[in-house]
Amino acid sequence: MIDVENLTIRFGPRSPLVVKGVSFSVERGKSFGLVGESGCGKSTVLRAISGLNRNYGGRISLDGKPLEPERSKAFFRDVQMVFQDPYGSLHPRKTVRSQLIEPLRNQNLPIKENAVADVLKAVGLDPSLGYRFPHQLSGGQRQRVAIARALILDPPVLLLDEPTSALDVSVQAEILNLLADLQKERGLTYLLVSHDMAVIAHLCSRVAIMNGGEIVEETGIDQIRSGHVQHPYSQRLLSASRAYGKQEMRPAEIMSSA
Amino acid sequence: MTMPISHPRPTPPGLRGWLLAPEPKGTLHALLQQFYQGWLKFREHPLGVVGLVVILILIVTAAAAPLLTQYDPVAQNMAIRLAPPSWEHLLGTDNFGRDVFSRIIYGARTTLDIIILVTIIVAPIGLLIGTCSGYFGGIVDEVLMRITDIFLSFPGLVLALGFAAALGPGITNAIIAISLTAWPPIARLARAETLSLRQMDYIAAVRLQGASSGAIILRHILPMCIPSVIVRVTLNMAGIILTAAGLGFLGLGAQPPWPEWGAMAATGREFMLDSPWVIAAPGLAIAAVSLAFNLVGDALRDVLDPRGGE
Numbered sequence: 001m002i003d004v005e006n007l008t009i010r011f012g013p014r015s016p017l018v019v020k021g022v023s024f025s026v027e028r029g030k031s032f033g034l035v036g037e038s039g040c041g042k043s044t045v046l047r048a049i050s051g052l053n054r055n056y057g058g059r060i061s062l063d064g065k066p067l068e069p070e071r072s073k074a075f076f077r078d079v080q081m082v083f084q085d086p087y088g089s090l091h092p093r094k095t096v097r098s099q100l101i102e103p104l105r106n107q108n109l110p111i112k113e114n115a116v117a118d119v120l121k122a123v124g125l126d127p128s129l130g131y132r133f134p135h136q137l138s139g140g141q142r143q144r145v146a147i148a149r150a151l152i153l154d155p156p157v158l159l160l161d162e163p164t165s166a167l168d169v170s171v172q173a174e175i176l177n178l179l180a181d182l183q184k185e186r187g188l189t190y191l192l193v194s195h196d197m198a199v200i201a202h203l204c205s206r207v208a209i210m211n212g213g214e215i216v217e218e219t220g221i222d223q224i225r226s227g228h229v230q231h232p233y234s235q236r237l238l239s240a241s242r243a244y245g246k247q248e249m250r251p252a253e254i255m256s257s258a
Numbered sequence: 259m260t261m262p263i264s265h266p267r268p269t270p271p272g273l274r275g276w277l278l279a280p281e282p283k284g285t286l287h288a289l290l291q292q293f294y295q296g297w298l299k300f301r302e303h304p305l306g307v308v309g310l311v312v313i314l315i316l317i318v319t320a321a322a323a324p325l326l327t328q329y330d331p332v333a334q335n336m337a338i339r340l341a342p343p344s345w346e347h348l349l350g351t352d353n354f355g356r357d358v359f360s361r362i363i364y365g366a367r368t369t370l371d372i373i374i375l376v377t378i379i380v381a382p383i384g385l386l387i388g389t390c391s392g393y394f395g396g397i398v399d400e401v402l403m404r405i406t407d408i409f410l411s412f413p414g415l416v417l418a419l420g421f422a423a424a425l426g427p428g429i430t431n432a433i434i435a436i437s438l439t440a441w442p443p444i445a446r447l448a449r450a451e452t453l454s455l456r457q458m459d460y461i462a463a464v465r466l467q468g469a470s471s472g473a474i475i476l477r478h479i480l481p482m483c484i485p486s487v488i489v490r491v492t493l494n495m496a497g498i499i500l501t502a503a504g505l506g507f508l509g510l511g512a513q514p515p516w517p518e519w520g521a522m523a524a525t526g527r528e529f530m531l532d533s534p535w536v537i538a539a540p541g542l543a544i545a546a547v548s549l550a551f552n553l554v555g556d557a558l559r560d561v562l563d564p565r566g567g568e
Contacts (some may be wrong), residue, residue, distance in 0.1 A: 073468035081466050089459035095288050095480050102477075106467040131282035133292065147464065177510055 001157060001189045002026040002049065006050065007058040007105035009044055016220070018044055020213040021058070028156075028208075031190035033204035033221075035197060037237070041213040042193045043084075046159050049191065050081045077107060081148035084162040086142035090134040096120075096145050097130040103153050115152065121146045124178060144178065151182070160192040164199055176202050197241035201225060209234045259293050279497035288465035291466050299561045312550035320366040332515040340533045350535040352525060354515075356453070358539050360518035365540065368518045369547060370434055372502045379437040380444060381491055385483060388448025393456055403449070406442045414439040418501050422510040429518070432511040436501050440494060447490050451483045470554020485562035498549035503544050509538060 001089040002025065019041040020116040030247040033041040048056040062078060069258050083089035091099055100116045109151075117127035143163065149156055161192035163179065165170040170222055180203060182188060194200050200207055201221060208218040209231070217231040229235055282288035300306055300508060319326060343350040349358040382544065390401040390543035409417070421435035456479070465480050488526075505511040506520025519540040526537025 050466055052465065076468040081463070083459040083463065085459060089463055091460045091464075091482075095282075097285070102469075103467040104465065106464070106469040106473065128281045130290040131284060131365055133288065136280075146463075153467070189283060221273075242388060 001028040001063060002191060003059075003064075004045070005059040006059075007045060007048060007049055007056055007060065009053065009056045009104040011055075018213055019056075021057070021214075022210070022215050024215060024218060026189055028189055029187045029209055030182075033133045033200035034191070035195065035200050035208040035212055035237070036205055036210035040113070040210045042195075043062070043212050045210075046161050046191065046193050048079070049116040049179040050079065050159050051075060052081075057069050059097065063190050065219060073107065076155075077153050078155050078220065079157045079159060080153060080155045081161060082143075082146055082150050082201055083164045085135075086139055086146050087166065089164070090142055090149075090253055093142070095133055096137070099145070100130075100149055100152055103149060107153060109153075118147075119148045119152045122151060125145075125167070138171075139167050140174060143171075144177055145180065147175075151186075154186075157189045157191070159189055160190055162194050162196075165177050165194065165196065172199070179203060180185075184210045195227060197224070197238065209237060211237075262414070265526055281456070282484040282567055296561050301556055303557035303560065305553045309553030309557070311548040312546055313554060316366050316370060316547055316550075319363055320370040323360075323363045327357065327363050329357035329360040329365040331356065331361045331517045334515075341527060342533070343535055345502050349539045350533065351520070352533075352536045353529060356515075357521075358496050358536060361522060362519070362539050362543055365517040365519045365543065366523065368429065368512050368516070369499060369502070369543075371429070372436070373498070375433045376437050376497075377491055378439060379433070380440045381487055382436075384441040384444025385480060386448075388403055388445040389452045389479050389483060391445070391481060392452025392539060393471065399449075402445070406445050409439065409442040411448075412439075414497065415501055415504055418505060419510065422505050425515060426511045429512040429516070432502060432505045433456055435505070435510075436498055439501070442485055443494065444490060447486055448483045450488060452479055455479050489555055489559045492551055492558055495551035495555070499544060499548050499551070562564050 004025070004208075005023050007019055007022045008017055010017050022041075022045055024032065025171060034045060036042050044053070047053045048256065049060055051069075052067040052111065053069075062075070071136050091095075092193070094102075097116050100119060101111055104115065116130055120127045120130060124200045125141060125144050125148070129137065131238060134145070137145065143166075147163075158178070164175050173174050179190070183190060183203075190203060192200065192203055201224060206218065206219060207224055208215045209229070210216070217229060217234045218228060219234075223229055223236065226234075227238060229238055276287075277291055278296040279287075279291070279421055282291055300310075333356065335351070337355065338347070339346055339355045341351040341355070343524050347357050347359065349362065351360070352358055352457070387402050388407065391399045391406075412420075415438045418432075418435040421438055422432055425431035425434060461474060461478060464474050469477075502511060503518075503520030503523065506518040506522075507524040509524070511520055513519035520541035523537050523544070526533075526540065530537050
């Protein structure tokens with residue numbers, strides 16, 4: 001569904017490469033995870049695919065067709081994005097309803113009477129929330145609205161930029177389950193960026209591990225679960241993620257166990 | 259003494275209940291609720307409320323001027339020249355025997371004219387230039403901001419004087435002159451707001467819907483700049499009123515015999531020692547209205563501050 005070939009990104013003409021030739025493919029109807037520590041370039045890759053960042057080298061294709069850096073209006077009906085922080089991704093002075101209608105208006109699509117109610121129900125929200133402002137919603141509700149906004153154009157592909165990392169733990173699980181259910185119902189293709197192995201493992205079937213602007217290893221989720229990863233960085237990342245929250249592992253042990 | 263047990267407050271019935279209902283039933287309902295929340299916050303500033311009352315008095319006075327006074331503001335009567343305040347002439351008469359009270363009342367219309375016209379000229383120009391400059395950046399930003407800098411580099415009153423002198427005296431030209439000097443700070447403010455807004459994810463989300471730049475600026479960025487522009491314009495209004503009065507004082511504003519507070523103060527100056535009411539009345543009116551706008555602006559800043567509350 002999405003093919004990325006030798007993607008390179010730099011911020012500014014003479015600055016060093018942030019993303020150094022990344023290639024991967026996402027199958028239709030599957031979830032692909034990009035995982036790595038902060039600053040490894042995973043969100044930058046996502047922003048380039050979404051069309052927010054037009055200054056990239058290499059090739060990005062959707063459904064076999066190569067894309068221009070300046071995306072066409074029709075592209076956005078195929079690919080939508082869910083942002084990390086639901087407190088920053090909703091317009092603070094617009095009601096939920098008007099934010100959900102906005103994508104339809106921008107794409108010059110007819111606005112059906114129950115479009116908003118339908119999409120709110122699809123993300124597990126009561127349609128009566130439609131006339132609230134974002135500050136009258138909880139973090140989890142906001143993220144559901146953000147997902148609804150991405151879904152209202154009925155795109156086959158969703159780009160998810162750390163969709164749960166700004167939420168607290170109980171809400172994270174709800175949102176992840178919602179995303180999993182939506183994928184099953186609608187046959188969506190996900191490209192998920194996260195630093196959280198657990199989130200990736202919950203949703204994705206294939207995973208690419210990024211470090212320093214490069215993909216060091218691409219592997220299946222079973223290999224991640226069983227710990228059978230090849231690259232030393234992948235092993236370190238995996239053991240660090242397992243040790244997270246456990247008392248008995250000290251940073252030094254994590255390093256030595258790698 | 260027993261402590262009262264606090265029950266969860268039931269939603270009050272009637273209009274208040276409707277305004278505080280947790281589930282707005284429509285867009286208008288939601289907007290009115292927002293407005294009501296704002297009013298509740300505004301009400302906590304007693305000085306702001308005082309200022310608002312003064313502004314309301316100004317508006318009512320301007321609207322109902324013929325009902326509030328029996329005298330024609332321009333009718334001269336040399337027989338009662340410079341008469342002191344009395345029950346017949348509440349604020350006395352001026353050097354042509356015109357009733358000062360009715361001139362103040364009708365002068366409120368002139369002042370309100372200036373306020374409204376300057377606002378509807380200045381706010382859109384400033385907003386449009388500022389948001390375009392901030393959103394597009396690069397060469398557009400450079401050109402628009404250098405133009406703004408040119409206007410900003412002159413003191414407002416001097417620039418207004420220059421324009422008023424060049425365009426010729428008269429109330430319309432005074433309004434144009436004041437507007438030309440009042441938009442640059444608004445543009446600067448809108449630009450600064452836009453610079454931080456365009457980094458926000460909710461603007462990125464709209465870009466990812468394929469929205470045009472025009473739609474993004476008008477529908478998504480502009481509404482976010484409006485609150486701070488309202489505050490700025492309200493706080494600048496005192497300066498605008500004083501500039502208008504200054505132009506009137508120098509004979510470049512409203513032309514005699516039409517009553518304008520600045521021009522009235524200018525005539526009163528000659529008789530200040532013998533007949534102080536001629537200058538005191540318009541002076542106090544100018545001071546009261548300017549102060550009122552400042553107080554309201556201060557209170558509005560707290561109410562509309564995007565960082566407060568939400």
